[in-house]
Amino acid sequence: MKKNVLIPTSMYDVHAIAVEYALKKYSDKVNVIRWFCCDYPSIQVQTFNADSLSTNFSISAKNQSFNLSDIDLVWYRRPGSIVVDLDKNHPDYEQICRENNLFHRNIWELIPKDARWANHYIDSKKADCKLKQLSVALLSGLKIPKTISSNDPEKIREFIESNSKKTIYKTFSGIHDWEEERKIFRQHATTITLKDLPEDEMLKLSSGIFQEYIEKEYELRILYLNGRFICAKIEADKDGEGKHDWRAAVKTGLKIHPYTLPNEVCIMLEKFMKSLNLVTGSIDMIKSIDGEYIFLEVNESGQFIWLELENSDIKVLGPFCKFIVEMSSNGLHTINEEEISANDIFGRNDFESILKEDLKEHIQVI
Known part of the structure; x- marks a missing residue:
C-alpha cells in the first residue's frame, strides 16, 4: 500500500513541486499530497466529524480530497496562512478570521500519532529562534560568533566599540524587502559601525542581532x-x-x-x-x-535544490526524496536517488506547467 505524504505548501514553492514531481516519476510507494493551506476557506472545505466511535477530519477542494487519518508523513514545508475572502472593513471580518484560525490549527493535532514528521510543527516553531539556536550550538560544542541582541543603546554601542574589526548586523526576520523612492531594497546581513546606528530612541524600539565580524x-x-x-x-x-x-x-x-x-x-x-x-x-x-x-x-525549512541547479555534482533532490520515502515507510521502502536530477526536472515543460496551473487553481497570498 502506498504511503501518504502530506506537504503543506504555498504558491511558488518549487521545492514542494520538485519533490512531488520526482516521487510521482520515480517511486510507486508514496502518494504525495501538496496541500495549499491558504485555499481555506475561500475554495477549500474542511470538516471535522465525531461520534461515539471515532473522529475524522477531511479536507476537500476542486481537484483534491483526503482525510488526516490516512497521512503517514508530514513534510512541514511552508504552510501558508488562511485567506478569508471578505472585505476587511466588514464588521465580522476579524471575528471570522479568529474563528477560522482557531479551527484550522486543530489540524496539526489531529494528524495520526503514528505518523512521522519532517519536522514536527512544534519542533519547527521552537527551532525558528535565532538566539536559541546559538545557545544550543554552543552547548553542542560548536563555535559561534560573539553576539549581542538588545534594545539597550548603551550596550549595543559598547559591543560595537569592543570589536577589534567590524560588526555584523542581522534582522530576526532574515531577508527583508522594502520600497523607498520607487525602488525595491533588500536587507541582508551587513557590516556596521557606530556611525551607522540610528538615534537611541530608535534603537530602543527594536532588538536586532549584532555579531563580531569574523x-x-x-x-x-x-x-x-x-x-x-x-x-x-x-x-x-x-x-x-x-x-x-x-x-x-x-x-x-x-x-x-x-x-x-x-x-x-x-x-x-x-x-x-x-x-x-x-x-x-x-x-x-x-x-x-x-x-x-x-x-x-x-x-x-530552508532552500536546498538551488545548490544542485548551480552545480550538478551536489546531489540534493535525489537524497531528499529518498529520505522522504524511507521516513514515510519507516525504512521499509527506498528509491535510487541517483536516478533523480534537479536540472533535468526543472528543465521539463510539464514541470513549468505545474506552477502555471497552481496560479489558476489556488489562492495567491499578496
Whole structure:
C-alpha cells in the first residue's frame, strides 16, 4: 500500500513541486499530497466529524480530497496562512478570521500519532529562534560568533566599540524587502559601525542581532537529512555584493562546490540537530581564515535544490526524496536517488506547467 505524504505548501514553492514531481516519476510507494493551506476557506472545505466511535477530519477542494487519518508523513514545508475572502472593513471580518484560525490549527493535532514528521510543527516553531539556536550550538560544542541582541543603546554601542574589526548586523526576520523612492531594497546581513546606528530612541524600539565580524575563507550550506550531511562550499567575490552574505550575490554569481565536513564537525552538528528535534534543515556555517568552523544558523525549512541547479555534482533532490520515502515507510521502502536530477526536472515543460496551473487553481497570498 502506498504511503501518504502530506506537504503543506504555498504558491511558488518549487521545492514542494520538485519533490512531488520526482516521487510521482520515480517511486510507486508514496502518494504525495501538496496541500495549499491558504485555499481555506475561500475554495477549500474542511470538516471535522465525531461520534461515539471515532473522529475524522477531511479536507476537500476542486481537484483534491483526503482525510488526516490516512497521512503517514508530514513534510512541514511552508504552510501558508488562511485567506478569508471578505472585505476587511466588514464588521465580522476579524471575528471570522479568529474563528477560522482557531479551527484550522486543530489540524496539526489531529494528524495520526503514528505518523512521522519532517519536522514536527512544534519542533519547527521552537527551532525558528535565532538566539536559541546559538545557545544550543554552543552547548553542542560548536563555535559561534560573539553576539549581542538588545534594545539597550548603551550596550549595543559598547559591543560595537569592543570589536577589534567590524560588526555584523542581522534582522530576526532574515531577508527583508522594502520600497523607498520607487525602488525595491533588500536587507541582508551587513557590516556596521557606530556611525551607522540610528538615534537611541530608535534603537530602543527594536532588538536586532549584532555579531563580531569574523574574516572567512568561505561559507558553507549544509543539507541535513536525519544523520546525513550534504555540504556545499560557497565562495563569493570578496569585494562584491556577497562578501558578507552570499545571498546578496546570487544575481552576480557564486562559486559553489561539493565539500566534505570534518567528522568532528558532523558530530557536533548531529548533537545540535537532535537537541532541537530536527530531522532535516539547511545549516549555514563559515570557515574562518584561522581554520575554524563557525555556526551561524539553521533554517528548518530552508532552500536546498538551488545548490544542485548551480552545480550538478551536489546531489540534493535525489537524497531528499529518498529520505522522504524511507521516513514515510519507516525504512521499509527506498528509491535510487541517483536516478533523480534537479536540472533535468526543472528543465521539463510539464514541470513549468505545474506552477502555471497552481496560479489558476489556488489562492495567491499578496
